[in-house]
Amino acid sequence: MAKSSVLVTGASGFIGNHLVDRLLADDAVVTALVRPESSLPERWRGRVDTIQCDDWSEQGLRRTLASFACDTVFHLAAYGVRPTHRDVDSMIRINTELPATLVRLCQLWNARLVMSGTFSEYMKPASNELLMELSPLEAHKLYGSSKAAGGLIASAVATALGVGLRSLRLFKVYGAGEASHRLLPALVHGLKQRQRVPISSGTQILDFVYIDDVIEALLRADDHIRDHGTVATWNVATGQGHSVSHFAQLVADTMNAGHDLLGFGEIAMRKDDEPWLVGDPGLMQSQLGWHPGIDLETGVAASVAAITGRAG
Template identity: 30%
Template sequence: MKALVTGATGFVGSHLVRRLIADGWRVVATKRRRSSLEHLPASQIDFVEWDVSSEPSEELEKALAEVDIVFHLAGVIKSLNKDDFYRINFEGTRLLYGMASKHGNIKRFVFFSSQAAAGPSPTVEGIDESAPCKPVCHYGRSKMLAEIFLAAKEACPFTIIRPPVVFGEKDPATGELFRAVAKGWRFRIAGFLKAISLVYVEDLVEGVISAATAEIAKGRTYFFCYDEPVSLDGFFDLIEDAFDGMADGKKRLVRRLTVTAAEVKFFAALAHLFGSVFGFVPSLNLYKLPHFAQRFWTIRCDRAKRELNFKPSFSIAESIRRTLQSYLDFKKRTNSSL
């Protein structure tokens, strides 16, 4: 089997590519001129250049004519320009699907949407894929629009993946929580983020490959997650436990900071302003704020269990321990901080 993977240079994409290659797939990956190939086995991949914002090249057209499956992961998760979400996540998907559907060889177009397209859950029990979409931010809305676009198309079979918070080796987002604990800090937001669904990146890529190749998954949308959600506090507990269980055996002194919703809003506004002035995108900004100001980001993945035999390989605690181990190994190899 041969796959085209967009967003291969990102966190989830690099795990997916490594797994596909390990399973014997041939992989063509898109990259941008300045993309880092650091996390990819570059010698085993054919690359084509593609920036969603520019005209697709002949190279990309040629690659699409030769692959069986397209995994479309390229997307923007955080930006201080709200138009980026729609241009890259929605328009980019529309463009790529349009190109892919001209080629009869493509058996499946797998689109990486997000739990954010569905929105938060009203209760801790969580929503399933049939719940009406109620996104609360531009990111979620842009992914929802791309889903609506695909749902009306038949030219090329598609499958939609809606990951919740993904964690694992090399994730810059959840990696910040590990680094905070390493530095002796953790925080909670009073009244919010009481339950969050999670998926370990290795389990996600396994589920995605099953979905890409299963007949039943044509035209379907899937959540993948652990059965048990955790609160932000619970996530920090698990990270702390992982640190405590490590070989150095040192018990860390970790200070607990509680911030109010009003304080989070203030920091988001400040960070947004700083980011706009100094040209970087902080993890907390005004467009990310709606993610933090929710109680339940919970989903259920009974469909993936039933139709794709989805089952996480390890407990959450074990996956967090493995993730921490990967950070510690990297730190040792590169003589850097966590």
């Protein structure tokens, strides 16, 4: 049986790192589409092909990928994840226009497309209700609205061209390998040194999803396209809300650190923070049979162990 050939955008990021590791473990042939300045892990040397491209317009990608083809594209690249990344032109080019370009390339290659969306695509709910795929979408914040627009346009183009596509709106993904500015690594770094960690008030209720469950969802979505085709958008969520303060306390407990080291309220809430963002996983569960397998306590313990190098 021929090995699966896969192209990954965003391979240098948190989720991309985990996805590529899993694809290699599954014996796939992996190519990473990267910018020239991107840095990939040394452990992939000789195992992952790379294609560098500094022009991610449709013309630039078609020129760069003129002799390339694959079975599946996993599109994880995005702009705006870091709070300082707020250039409007980059946001539109990467989040809104690029997905449709990849759909057209998939038609050329007879390939499937699995793309990562985000819970930020949803508008703040009127009450503490689970966000469903048909819930109102963000129309005022740059990152969320650009991601929502990209998913909608890509889905429409894929439907018109007959390309199989799954757009997965990922909720609060956590695990080892997150960027240092994010909550989990900041907590682990500070608490390991027994230093006080300044964080927000922690009242936000979020749907935390462990990275291994997210990777399983991405891979199973690809299998679903292979077997069924069509276009779909699914939440990757647990349906369970937990406060940021509870998450921080779990990390502290796992590290045997006192809660007095958690500086709640010492960092102001970000403008795009919402008090409640919890997803309804029902559609993905019914159509794909995917269920999150790792509860929050287990996921936090595994993440801390991986970050600190502890066994087990």
